[in-house]
Amino acid sequence: MEIRKAQRSDAQRAFELRTLAIRSECKDHYSDEALTLWTEGSATEKFMDTVEQNFHVVMFEGEVAGTGMINTKDGMIDAIFVDPRFMGMGVARKMMAHLEQLAREAGLAQMKLDSTLNAAPFYRRCGFSGDKVSTYHSPRGIQLDCIPMTKSLSE
């Protein structure tokens, strides 16, 4: 398992993986309507730009198994998705450790994210805290329940 910066050519796979991960893991926590809105359509130019500029990918057995990104200006983590075929193997944990390293190198005091309702226990395993449900306004104009969480890097 290794991590590398994403390239523009990873965008289709990253979009497909995002769809698979959401449909597999979020279905017990969100309505069918929300899941459809969340995963419909295809990778836009804006999505491809974001992948090329900000995404990192976990490679496993020659495939992109997981994605993730961090804004090293404000510590915001996003796009943590794992292909269901590779879940439970430490892919997301490896990505989180990599993003934490980038945050530390950037001198950030904390990382933050808006967790899906299903993923909050995973983030707690990674040292994040937070349990209040809030509303996530997605870049595609969708509103979803989420749990804002933070992890201090100072200690």
Ligand SMILES: CC(C)(COP(=O)(O)OP(=O)(O)OC[C@H]1O[C@@H](n2cnc3c(N)ncnc32)[C@H](O)[C@@H]1OP(=O)(O)O)[C@@H](O)C(=O)NCCC(=O)NCCS
């Ligand atoms: C949440 C997600 C990223 C976890 O990915 P993963 O690669 O399967 O997680 P890992 O194998 O690295 O798990 C690391 C630890 O978290 C635990 N964990 C992972 N997912 C969990 C879950 N849904 N509930 C409770 N614990 C979980 C694992 O058991 C493991 O614990 P351990 O350290 O005791 O062994 C993945 O299930 C996913 O893509 N979900 C759908 C998309 C999503 O909701 N993403 C979050 C967007 S904010």
